[in-house]
Amino acid sequence: QVQLVESGGGLVQPGGSLRLSCAASGSIFNIYTMGWYRQAPGKQRELVAAFTSRGSTNYADSVKGRFTISRDNAKNTVYLQMNSLKPEDTAVYYCNAVVSGLSYWGQGTQVTVSS
Numbered sequence: 001q002v003q004l005v006e007s008g009g010g011l012v013q014p015g016g017s018l019r020l021s022c023a024a025s026g027s028i029f030n031i032y033t034m035g036w037y038r039q040a041p042g043k044q045r046e047l048v049a050a051f052t053s054r055g056s057t058n059y060a061d062s063v064k065g066r067f068t069i070s071r072d073n074a075k076n077t078v079y080l081q082m083n084s085l086k087p088e089d090t091a092v093y094y095c096n097a098v099v100s101g102l103s104y105w106g107q108g109t110q111v112t113v114s115s
Contacts, residue, residue, distance in 0.1 A: 002026040002104040009109030020080040022095030032098040038091035085113045
């Protein structure tokens, strides 16, 4: 079993910044990929940013140049630095990890961008 715990969401004004954290615990010896997804009301869950199995990064076009994914392997934690936030970034953000062929999700953290 793998547990993912997100933190760092909140309310921010347009143009502001937030940093999300996702701490992984449990049987995480074979993490294949790890990243962030989001789901806005009435929309499908979509990829935001992720580390691929080769260690490279993958970003949604809508966040390129504004969001940065990073990780601290010693802490088993992945971060999402979000800059220049827009109202359309409002969503619940979920951490995802694929471990030994199984996909795990965190509980989600709300990000609201509004003036």
